[in-house]
Amino acid sequence: MNTLFAAAKEVCDFMKARKWKYCIIGGLAVQRWGEPRLTLDADITLLTEIGDEERYVRELLGTFHPRIPDALEFALSRRVLLIKTSSGKDIDISLGALLFEVTMIRRAIQQEFVPGLVLPCCTAEDLFVMKAYASRPKDWMDAESIVVRQTKLNRAYILKQLAVLCELKETPEIMDRARRVLAGKK
Numbered sequence: 001m002n003t004l005f006a007a008a009k010e011v012c013d014f015m016k017a018r019k020w021k022y023c024i025i026g027g028l029a030v031q032r033w034g035e036p037r038l039t040l041d042a043d044i045t046l047l048t049e050i051g052d053e054e055r056y057v058r059e060l061l062g063t064f065h066p067r068i069p070d071a072l073e074f075a076l077s078r079r080v081l082l083i084k085t086s087s088g089k090d091i092d093i094s095l096g097a098l099l100f101e102v103t104m105i106r107r108a109i110q111q112e113f114v115p116g117l118v119l120p121c122c123t124a125e126d127l128f129v130m131k132a133y134a135s136r137p138k139d140w141m142d143a144e145s146i147v148v149r150q151t152k153l154n155r156a157y158i159l160k161q162l163a164v165l166c167e168l169k170e171t172p173e174i175m176d177r178a179r180r181v182l183a184g185k186k
Contacts (some may be wrong), residue, residue, distance in 0.1 A: 003111055004028070008042035012119050013065060020056070021047040023108035025094070025130060032111055033124040035145035041090035045122070047097045047105050054167030057081050060093065100129065100161050116175040129161045132178040132180040134173070143181050155182050 008028060015022045027039025048056045057075045064083035067090060069073060075081040081093040096105065104126040111121035122130070124146055131143040147153065159178065166174045 002114060003087055004039070004042055004089055005117055006073055007085040007087055007091060008119060009043070009066070010085045010087075011042070011044060011083075011091050011093070013113050014060070015046060016045075018059070021105045023105050023122050024103075024111070024113075025122050025127065026092070028113065029122050030142050030145070032113070032121055033127050033146050034142050034149055037142075041092055043092045043094065044103065045094045045101055046097045047102060048097060050097045051095075053079070053095045055128070056095070064086075066089070070100070090163045098165075099180070100126075100165060104129075126161070127152050128153065128158050128178075128182075129165070132158075132162055132174055132181070133165050133169070135174050135177075140181065147181055147184065153182070158182065 005028075012022065012024075022044050024042070025045050026041075026043025027037065028042050030037060030039070050161060053076055054072070057072055060081060060083060061071060064085060067082040067084055071082060075095065075154060079095040081095065083091050083093065085091060094170070096102070096148040104122050105120075106118040107123050107126060109123060110118050112118045113121075128143050128146050131146070159182075162178055163175060166172055
């Protein structure tokens, strides 16, 4: 088994044993829904809710090594915990609390990434929303690859979810670009 997939499984097994709500996002999800590309870490969204993050972060740091000094403070202020697994692979854990993240995790599907390795993965639509919202050049490339590979996307769902996030971020220009990408235009 690929060491990155094994690392993701290690962290997901930890979360599953505690009955936490989570799903795979980022580069591993892109391998499922978009054009596969090299990724050096695994990304997971963990539903923690506002005000309860520290409990989750402390428990994770009790088992996994932090990648940066002051990982607890960084996680609580930036809502991302950066850890290493026992094999030394990097895992980024987003601390989810937004309604979109609750919905994304509820909608996650059990995906067999490699034979015998099944993990909860965000849907193609939710991955598109996250990629568009992040709005970095590589994220737009990933979003475009999702549209190319997934011909039956629920575009209305995507635009509805993205509109709420863009309103919070005050970035209506993201919506314009997302509409173009969903229409097959750059």
